[in-house]
Amino acid sequence: MTAALAITDLRKTYDNGFTALKGINLSVQQGDFYALLGANGAGKSTTIGIISSLVNKTSGSVRIFGYDLDTQRELAKSQIGLVPQEFNFNVFEPVGEILINQGGYYGIERAIAAERAEKLLKQLGLWEKRKEQARTLSGGMKRRLMIARALVHEPRLLILDEPTAGVDIEIRRSMWEFLTDLNESGITIILTTHYLEEAESLCRNIGIIDQGQLIENTSMKTLLSRLDTETYVFDLVEPIEQIEDKGACHFELRDPTTLEVSYHKEDFSLNQIFAFLNQKGLQVLSMRNKTNRLEQLFIDLVEGNKA
Amino acid sequence: MNAQQKWTAYYTILIREVLRFSRIWIQTILPPVITTALYFIIFGNLIGPAIGEMHGFTYMEFIVPGLIMMAVITNSYANVVSSFYGSKFQGNIAEMLVSPVPNWIILAGFVSGGIARGMAVGAAVTMVSLIFSKLYIEHLFVMFTIGLLTSTLFSLAGLINGVYAKSFDDISIVPTFVLTPLTYLGGVFYSITMLPEIWQKISLLNPVLYMVNGFRYGVLGIADIPIWISYLIILGFIALLASFSMYLLNRGIGIRT
Ligand SMILES: Nc1ncnc2c1ncn2[C@@H]1O[C@H](COP(=O)(O)OP(=O)(O)OP(=O)(O)O)[C@@H](O)[C@H]1O
Ligand SMILES: [Mg+2]
Numbered sequence: 001m002t003a004a005l006a007i008t009d010l011r012k013t014y015d016n017g018f019t020a021l022k023g024i025n026l027s028v029q030q031g032d033f034y035a036l037l038g039a040n041g042a043g044k045s046t047t048i049g050i051i052s053s054l055v056n057k058t059s060g061s062v063r064i065f066g067y068d069l070d071t072q073r074e075l076a077k078s079q080i081g082l083v084p085q086e087f088n089f090n091v092f093e094p095v096g097e098i099l100i101n102q103g104g105y106y107g108i109e110r111a112i113a114a115e116r117a118e119k120l121l122k123q124l125g126l127w128e129k130r131k132e133q134a135r136t137l138s139g140g141m142k143r144r145l146m147i148a149r150a151l152v153h154e155p156r157l158l159i160l161d162e163p164t165a166g167v168d169i170e171i172r173r174s175m176w177e178f179l180t181d182l183n184e185s186g187i188t189i190i191l192t193t194h195y196l197e198e199a200e201s202l203c204r205n206i207g208i209i210d211q212g213q214l215i216e217n218t219s220m221k222t223l224l225s226r227l228d229t230e231t232y233v234f235d236l237v238e239p240i241e242q243i244e245d246k247g248a249c250h251f252e253l254r255d256p257t258t259l260e261v262s263y264h265k266e267d268f269s270l271n272q273i274f275a276f277l278n279q280k281g282l283q284v285l286s287m288r289n290k291t292n293r294l295e296q297l298f299i300d301l302v303e304g305n306k307a
Numbered sequence: 308m309n310a311q312q313k314w315t316a317y318y319t320i321l322i323r324e325v326l327r328f329s330r331i332w333i334q335t336i337l338p339p340v341i342t343t344a345l346y347f348i349i350f351g352n353l354i355g356p357a358i359g360e361m362h363g364f365t366y367m368e369f370i371v372p373g374l375i376m377m378a379v380i381t382n383s384y385a386n387v388v389s390s391f392y393g394s395k396f397q398g399n400i401a402e403m404l405v406s407p408v409p410n411w412i413i414l415a416g417f418v419s420g421g422i423a424r425g426m427a428v429g430a431a432v433t434m435v436s437l438i439f440s441k442l443y444i445e446h447l448f449v450m451f452t453i454g455l456l457t458s459t460l461f462s463l464a465g466l467i468n469g470v471y472a473k474s475f476d477d478i479s480i481v482p483t484f485v486l487t488p489l490t491y492l493g494g495v496f497y498s499i500t501m502l503p504e505i506w507q508k509i510s511l512l513n514p515v516l517y518m519v520n521g522f523r524y525g526v527l528g529i530a531d532i533p534i535w536i537s538y539l540i541i542l543g544f545i546a547l548l549a550s551f552s553m554y555l556l557n558r559g560i561g562i563r564t
Contacts, residue, residue, distance in 0.1 A: 014564065015564070049564070052405045053404055053405055053563070054401055054404055054405065054563060054564070055563060055564050056559055056563050056564070073407070074308055074407040074409075075407075077405065077406060077407040078407050080405065082401075082405050084398075084401065086398060087398070088397065088398030088399055088401050088402075089397070089398075089399050089402070090393075090394065090397050090399040091397060092327075092330070093323075093399075097323075097326075098402075100319075101319050101323050101402070102402055102406070103319075104315055104316055104318075104319025104320075105316050105319060105320075105402060105403050105406035105407075105408045106312070106316070106406050106407060106408075107308050107309075107311070107312020107313065107315045107316050107407075107408075108312075108315065109315055110315075110319070149402070153406075
């Protein structure tokens with residue numbers, strides 16, 4: 001099966017001489033839900049800009065469902081829906097018109113575009129706002145407007161550049177659900193985000209860009225399985241003064257009722273740790289994962305790339 | 308995209324452009340109408356009688372075609388430059404750039420929007436002129452085509468300005484320092500036969516002269532320039548600016564990084 005997106009040796013040097021991409025190779029399979037992660041300035045938006053024809057590449061090639069972006073530009077472009085990082089609609093245009101016009105640029109009749117716009121605006125909770133100028137929308141509504149706009153022409157590949165930035169928790173959850181449904185209906189999705197928990201819960205595969213290079217490209221599962229250290233925080237019922245490490249299992253007392261435990265997954269199980277605490281007569285009230293596990297891994301990878 | 312889809316894309320841009328200037332008609336249609344009415348009152352009614360006849364017409368009759376043309380030129384230009392720059396500034400030009408719509412359709416859409424505004428204002432100004440003066444139309448076809456072609460030409464010029472503009476200042480520099488002087492010196496208010504010989508020669512370098520005279524020929528049947536030269540010059544400039552616009556859009560100058 002042809003890949004939804006195939007990027008070969010993609011390089012970009014901006015006019016000011018700054019090299020933002022240093023030879024990216026990346027392939028995203030049809031039907032995938034792919035997370036593109038990386039620190040601020042890593043080159044995510046530049047990559048997306050090139051894929052969506054908003055940025056001119058310096059060299060390399062991009063294929064979308066097999067269509068070459070240089071030689072089969074119209075076909076390639078028709079496959080993509082883009083939700084850019086920055087708001088970029090005309091704020092004076094009414095919400096409904098923005099969608100219908102976007103359809104028009106893809107050659108979709110106004111009547112058909114209007115039907116699709118209605119469906120999308122209803123799904124994304126913007127139908128009430130269809131006649132309002134876009135500038136009157138809240139930040140979260142503007143994000144959803146851009147998602148609706150990207151879908152009017154029914155693309156097979158949806159690319160979202162930080163779609164949930166500035167979106168409240170409830171709306172974010174409903175956006176996740178919306179995107180998951182889209183993906184299940186067969187649309188390939190590529191998404192960038194700084195919320196690693198978002199990537200973890202949505203995406204099957206993951207790429208990490210750092211300083212213009214792809215330093216990781218693997219499945220979420222494989223990546224998470226590489227996490228060998230677990231760190232939990234236990235809230236204790238009774239305060240304690242001190243506690244000794246148990247072999248390779250490290251205990252650290254944050255305050256008399258907050259105990260941090262870190263251990264290697266191969267060496268211990270949680271049960272063993274609880275058994276040990278039981279034996280010491282310590283009662284645990286509640287526990288939580290210390291940091292997002294992926295976050296630590298992400299930092300390790302990016303740090304590793306610097307060294 | 309097939310022909311049908313291209314057509315849809317084209318009129319989508321056109322409708323959007325027309326809605327844009329219609330929504331803000333108080334900024335786009337009304338001011339030229341008021342300004343031109345003032346010209347009619349001051350130059351036509353108050354000063355005109357003191358000037359006497361020009362080529363057998365009252366001064367008012369003489370300046371009507373020039374003033375209509377001036378409004379068409381300014382508004383065609385203004386519409387495209389502000390719409391194109393505005394869509395760069397707000398980023399919504401990207402809506403078209405990510406889509407498969409070919410550049411020549413984008414160009415045609417913006418230019419048609421400029422023509423729509425140029426023609427709308429031209430028609431409004433013509434109506435106003437009827438309050439002050441009878442309108443003879445000697446050659447309707449010439450009047451209409453010269454008006455339309457001039458509007459096309461300045462819409463293209465506005466687009467090129469919009470491509471290069473990096474700030475709101477940049478979209479007013481050309482109109483203020485190039486367009487206005489060329490129009491005022493383009494025979495709107497006088498016949499170049501009134502000028503000393505050397506200035507007549509210099510005036511012939513001004514493209515606006517050919518448009519104003521072509522249009523005046525359509526309305527009054529008189530001109531300082533043979534009509535076929537007017538057509539030739541206008542069409543020549545259109546071809547030049549259209550190719551240059553296409554080059555700019557294809558290279559992505561000012562719109563792709
Ligand atoms: N138009 C431009 N001209 C020059 N340099 C640019 C331009 N756009 C981006 N850059 C630089 O390219 C690098 C990559 O930027 P990019 O926007 O791709 O990062 P990103 O990964 O999307 O970051 P973020 O998470 O902050 O959105 C940055 O160092 C940025 O300063
Ligand atoms: Mg970015």
